[in-house]
Amino acid sequence: MGAKTNVPKLSLEQVIDRIFALRQITRLDQQILMSTVLSKESLSEREHSQIDRIFEAVQRGAIRVV
Secondary structure, eight states: OOOOOOOOOOOHHHHHHHHHHHTEEOHHHHHHHHHHHHHSSOOOHHHHHHHHHHHHHHHHTSSEEO
């Protein structure tokens, strides 16, 4: 059996704000982000845009993956 992790329940906006404020994304941030996104039936245009911003910032080196 795989180990279960308790992922805190945060809004997508809270997760994204935290990532940009700290200019880094941790494994926990990744898990929270994925859990939050996958728990929604669909994403709004704004949410989709915010997630795109994270990926672009990681590619540019503006957000570190730690």
